[in-house]
Amino acid sequence: MAALEGFLVASFLLSCLTSTSYGVSFSSLQKTIVVSASHQQGKVLKAGEDKITVAWSYNNSFPAGTDSAYKTVKLKLCYAPISQQDRAWRKTEDNLEKDKTCLHNIASRPYSHSNNNISWTVERDVPTATYFIRVYAYNSADEEVAYGQNTDAHKTTNLFQVEAVSGRHASLDIASVCFSAFSVVSLIGFFSLEKRKAKSSQQK
Ligand SMILES: *[C@@H]1O[C@H](CO)[C@@H](O)[C@H](O)[C@H]1NC(C)=O
Ligand SMILES: *[C@@H]1O[C@H](CO)[C@@H](O)[C@H](O)[C@H]1NC(C)=O
Numbered sequence: 001m002a003a004l005e006g007f008l009v010a011s012f013l014l015s016c017l018t019s020t021s022y023g024v025s026f027s028s029l030q031k032t033i034v035v036s037a038s039h040q041q042g043k044v045l046k047a048g049e050d051k052i053t054v055a056w057s058y059n060n061s062f063p064a065g066t067d068s069a070y071k072t073v074k075l076k077l078c079y080a081p082i083s084q085q086d087r088a089w090r091k092t093e094d095n096l097e098k099d100k101t102c103l104h105n106i107a108s109r110p111y112s113h114s115n116n117n118i119s120w121t122v123e124r125d126v127p128t129a130t131y132f133i134r135v136y137a138y139n140s141a142d143e144e145v146a147y148g149q150n151t152d153a154h155k156t157t158n159l160f161q162v163e164a165v166s167g168r169h170a171s172l173d174i175a176s177v178c179f180s181a182f183s184v185v186s187l188i189g190f191f192s193l194e195k196r197k198a199k200s201s202q203q204k
Helices: 002-019 167-203
Strands: 033-038 051-058 072-079 104-110 116-121 129-138 144-149 160-163
Touching (some): 051 072, 104 116
Parallel strands (some): 033 144
Antiparallel strands (some): 033 051, 051 116, 072 129, 129 160
């Protein structure tokens, strides 16, 4: 009996251990990628409308070949500290599996040494907040191996603000949803009326 219990406890512990998979720590990554983001200075970007251009390349101050294992990059939109305050769901954690600083993906690309850039329209589901951009480099096992960001280590410089889809757009969306719901209901109403008419004319 005790042996069985022991076995169950052991297998439970084992399953816990294997399910908490090991995540790469942010502090272990080298900052070998130079990232810049350009948009109209001081302008608040409107989600769903405004564009931001992100450029990135390898920092050649690092020895050549440091990037030989880099296979892909992912560009991410990340919350600045001011937009993380009192919001546990955006908390920064050193373990990248748990980190919630960069919840929005911008793009993924194969890794290339230099002259990379994309122009990205801020997606409609991006909430109002202050952001910066981070680029992670991944190896062939899809683990983070390096990064770069368009801000300093304290995340205070070159931040930009996004304003969520405005009330006008939201109410338009609601209006169109209501309108299509209304059309479905009236269509059903129309058919049942026709059916009833047909029935009553048969009964005559
Ligand atoms: C490139 O890396 C060096 C060494 O870490 C650093 O001093 C320099 O500021 C970096 N260059 C850019 C443009 O970020
Ligand atoms: C932007 O990307 C294009 C290729 O897609 C490249 O020719 C150009 O040099 C890049 N510009 C910068 C500033 O990196």
